[in-house]
Amino acid sequence: MIENNPLLSKTNLPAFSKIRPEHVAEAVRYCISKCRETVERVVAEHSDNPTWDNVVEPVEQASGELGKVWGIVSHLNNVISSDELRCQHDAMLPELSEYSSWEGQHEGLYQCYKNIYDNTVLPPFSKRALDFFIKSFELSGIALRDAEKKRFNELKSRLSNVTSAYANNVLDATNSWYFHTENKDELRGLPDSAQELARQEASGRGLSGYVITLQFPSYLPVMKYAESRELRFKCYEAYVTRASALGPDHGKFNNDENMREELSIKKEMAQMLGFKNYAERSLVLKMASSTDEVMSFLETLVVKSHAQGGLEMRELEDFAKSEGFSEKLEPWDILFYSEKLKEAKYSINDEVIRPYFPLPQVLQGLFRLVNEIFGLSIKQSIDVDVWHKDVSFYDIYDSDGKKRGSFYLDPYSRDKKQGGAWMDSCTDRKVDRSGSVTLPVAYIVTNFMPPIGDKPALLNHYEVETLFHEFGHALQHLLTTVDIESLAGINNVPWDAVETPSQFMENFTWNSEVLAMISGHIETGEILPADLLCKMIEAKNFQSAMGMLRQLEFASFDFRLYRDYDQNTDIHSLLNEIRRDIAVVPAVSFNRFENSFSHIFSGGYSAGYYSYLWAEVLSSDCFSRFEEEGILNPETGKMFMDSVLAEGGSRDFMEIFESFRGRKPSVEALLRHCGISNNSTER
Structure with a gap:
């Protein structure tokens, strides 16, 4: 019965313990049916005099309910996957795609939205939201002829299956x-x-x-x-070799065909919409204005990083030789000798650091930090239904004691859980016409080493950065003050700007005052000693140019692949070509990194992986203001919170950045934070 389906509960928090795979189809189909009925009704009743209240709001409310239900299903499929849940999840993809195409190409609804946009005096936020809605219609093929629409929709439906199959293969190959x-x-x-x-x-x-x-x-x-x-x-x-023909599973989870099909589909769909390629289509809602601008940005960073990266690699090779290693340094040797070199230079390694960062202490310090700079208080709630015993739940309050939202934290690696770390929305902030506020709720998911025995999980510093990174995303989701759901939090923030708050938060993990907050030895409670802190900071930019080049390799491969792909493209050969031009670390012929590059094939970063570096320019420049005015300066913190964290997609992000920084962004802060000399020479 629909009324007993926990996925359709009207409560703000899902009843995770009650949700079963058999609930999925019923709930999703109910929401799709409700969305269809709503669209048909408002168009039939109000096409002669459409308004925000009688057309846009009811459609967005129904779409929001569908989005919430599907978000819960997708989340559970990522964190506690099972054969039954995956089957139900994948079975719904064609129906969701079909509905999305139907709504996105509904001529009557499109004309209502256009009529409201062209003929109504609207508040700025509503006008901006309508602009995004209209662009969404255009990117859904509203202007295509009927035969073209049919083909476009077939491609869209197939694409949802292909991206899901890619992700499933990576998960299964990893676990097998x-x-x-x-x-x-x-x-x-x-x-x-x-x-x-x-x-x-x-x-x-x-x-x-x-x-x-x-x-x-x-x-x-x-x-x-x-x-x-x-x-x-x-x-x-x-x-x-995961998810490739060369994998240890003898190609059982091979993603070769999924990659080719996804690239072909996205190119054809982009060209049907009038773009040259998918990379060009992807920039419609991003900050970067052209494919040339993206490639120029990446090449500039390559030029500034390459010489230093080469020196770092030669230093590593010389060190390995000094350790008695007489063979060629191969990829499976790089981290091993890098760790030895770092220890030799700075007398420090991850395992010396790890005991000082028990997860409970890091969380306590993180919460104290956001209290000092943003005036936020975070309190754990015990009696909340969660999907796994390791998950915890927290409420977040502002300086006036007003609740702003909540978040779940799922910290540990386990089988049947997608790898990596991410923040996602459980519920978006919105205010209905009666003034009732729905507060935002976030999922924060990481894959840290679980507790061993009766001791809490111990993090290395990279994992501390990861936690701060995902918490930065959550802050933007939770602290939004925008009342329209489609503009609140991270919604309609340009993809190449959305990493700004997350990368901004990472910077705090290198500050001595903050490290004193977040560290506490597992046995003694002692904060990170001054000598270790100094060594950590000295080692902060160890092999930073090599790391930068690795990110540039990934970003260039992604963007060129989606810009240049055709049926004759050899994906692996393109990656090797880019490696020869950018990388200083040796590659081997059997490496099939592309087959598990989930970010660009199933994670939303297609032709957008450059966003990490683009946003890092913005985040480093934002943080440099804190360096100038005081790392824990609450006045600076309030300005950052009220602009970058609060305004969501309600304004052009460059305007938001400039309102905080007082000028356009500069790459100088990023290079300084990474320890990369700006005295580069052309290659």
Whole structure:
């Protein structure tokens, strides 16, 4: 019965413990039917005199209900996937695509929106929202002829299946491989925490000894610390061939065809809309104005980073030789010798740092930080229904004690959970015509090493940065003051600006005052000692140019692939060409990174991976104002909160940036924060 379906509950928070796979189809179909009925009704009743209240609001309310239900289903499929849930999730994709196409090409609704936009005096936010709605119609093919619409919709439906299949293959390929040994000597060099995790993993599988998986908390320590080059190679090979014909599963989860089909579909759809390629189409709602501007931006950073990156790589090769390594440095050697070099130069490594960052202490310090600079208070709520025992829930209040929103935190890696880290919306902020406010709710998901035994999870500094990063996204979602759902939080923020708050927050993790807040030794409670802090800061930009070049390699591959793809393009050859031009780290012929590059094939970053670097320019420049006026300056914090964090998609993001910074962005702060000299030479 519909009234008993927990996905359709009117409560702001989902009843996760009650949701079952069999609820999915009923709830989604009910919402689609309600959306159709609403569209047909408002067009029939109000096409002669459409207004925001009688057309836009009821349609957006129905669409919001569908979006919330599908958001819950997609979220659960990402964090507690099962065969049954995946089956139900994937079965709904064609129906959702068909409805989206029907609404996006509904001539009567489009004309109502156009009529309101052209003939009504509207508040600025409403006008801007309508502008986005009208662009959405145009990008959905409203202007196409009937035969073209049919083809466009077929492609759109197929695309949703292909992107889902790509993501499923990456998850399944990651989960299918593991290395089992009963010989502890094979794990020589691994920190105690990594060895204990491997023992815990084996025990969970009913095995004796140790198990290494391709989950990042298991995989990364092997690449950094395992003295067995054979083990490093074995894990590396399995990791970089995931979801490819060369994978250890003998091609069972091969994404080759999914990539080709997705690229072909997106190009054809873009050209049907009048664009030369998908990269050009992707920029319609971004800050960057042209494909040439994006490529020029990336090339500028390559030029500024390449010489220093080459020096860093040569330093690593020389160091490996000094350690008695006489062979060619291969990719499975890079992290191992990099970690040794960092320790030799700065007397520091991740495992020395990790005991100072128990997750509870980091969270407590993070909450204290946002209290000092933004006046926010964060309180945990215990009696909230969650999807897994490791999930916690928090409410966030402003300086006046007014609740602004809430968030779930799902911190640990586990089977059947997508890798990586992300923030997503559970509920968006909106205000209905009666003045009733729906407060925003966020999901924050990471994949940290889980607690071992009775000790809390211990984070390395990169993981601390990751937590701050995702929390930055959540702050923009939760602190929005925009009343229109489609402009609130991260909605309709340009994709190449949406990483600004997240990357901004990362900067605090390198500040001594903040590190004193977020650190506390697992055994003694001692904050990070001054000597370790100094070493950490000295090592902050270790191999930073190599890291920058790696991001430029990914971004250039993504953008050129979606700009230049045709049926003759060899995806792997294009990646190798870009590596030869940009990378300073050696590549190997069997690396099939592209087959698990989920960001650009199933994660929304198609022709948009450059956004991380684009937004890092903005975030570094924003943070430089805090450096000038005081890292914990509450006045500066309030200005940042009231502009970048609060205004969502309600204004052009460059205007928002300039209102905070007082000028246009400069790349100088990014280069300074990364320790990359600006005295570059042309290559």
